[in-house]
Structures are given as structure tokens and as C-alpha cells.
Amino acid sequence: MKKVIIGFIALFIISACNNNNEWSKFRGNLGNTGRYKGKAPVELTNIKWKFKTEGDVMSSPAVADGIVFFGSYDDYLYALDIKTGQEKWKFKTEDNVGSSPAVADGIVFFGSEDDYLYAVDVKTGQEKWKFKTESEVYSSPTVADGIVFFGSYDDYLYAVDVKTGQEKWKFKTEGEVFTSPAVADGIVFFGSKDN
Helix, strand or coil: CCCCCCCEEECCCHHHHHCCCCECCCCCCCCCCCCCCCCCCCCCCCCCEEECCCCCCCCCCEEECCEEEEECCCCEEEEEECCCCCEEEEEECCCCCCCCCEEECCEEEEECCCCEEEEEECCCCCEEEEEECCCCCCCCCEEECCEEEEECCCCEEEEEECCCCCEEEEEECCCCCCCCCEEECCEEECCCCCC
């Protein structure tokens, strides 16, 4: 049976974007509350645009600087114009991109099944750095105080310097770390498959 390819469909309200509201990470803020400022659609009236990839889209989009960022199981992270849906650039990894990106300080951070966390320039799509783990990175990163926090299927939660990509520390669990960390009051909260 032929695999069905899921395209990315944008259902954005352009007026919300014109008010400088941004959704720069999965669940909206460091606490992962899922609460967003701005107006939400009351009803679906039409599709503004849609964009087709060559693989399933499991990544939740992030929106910053008028650009929509999301990953696909065709091994790419995409950057699309929020108003038109036109591709600005795409970044190739060595495996599926299921991690939802986070955008901070002109950099988009995301993980891949190729065992890396990537830092890519928002405007150019050029790699700034990449950080190697020992397994897949599905966790959606969180950025706070110059540190990017994320988990890996190698059972670790990582803290990596935003500018250099150097490890600051890592915390070992007894299971894969799939969840997206939340940060509040100097504490990182996350879950693990160790129950």
C-alpha cells in the first residue's frame, strides 16, 4: 500500500501575526503552559495556504520573525513565510525531524533521529553548530538564560550553551527522555520513560 504523505496545512490568522505575537516554541513559553497571547480563530473559514513535504509532519510548528519552522520525516527542517507559505529555506539532516523547534536569539533549535540537536540561523538556514547525543532526539528544546535544554533517547537530559553548542551538564535517567523540558524558578522539569 502506498504511503500517504501528510502535508503541512497552515491555519494561521494573519492579524495575530501583525500584532507581533509569536509562538517560538512548543507549548508557547518556558513553563510549557500552552497559553498564547493574541486572537485565536473562532471558526475555520478557509485555509490560508498549505505546503507539501515528502514525509509525515510530526513536528509542531514554531513561529518567529514572520517565519513558520517545522520538521518533516523527509529529513528536513523547513522555514516558510507565514503569510504566503513560500519556502524561505530548508535544512537537511541525516534522518527524520520529529522534534518541535524552538526559536531564540536568531537561532532555531531542533532535534533529529540522527542523534543530533541542531542550531540553525533563522534568516539563512545555515548551521551554527550541532550537538551529538548517543540516540535519537525527539524532545522539543527549551531555551532559558543562554542554555538549551532537551532530552534524548540515550536516557539523558542535556544542558547545552546556546552560543557554542558546548555541553554544560547532563542528567542521567533510567529511561529515554522524550518529553519537552519546562523551566521555572531556576528548575528544569521533565519526564522520562523510567516512569
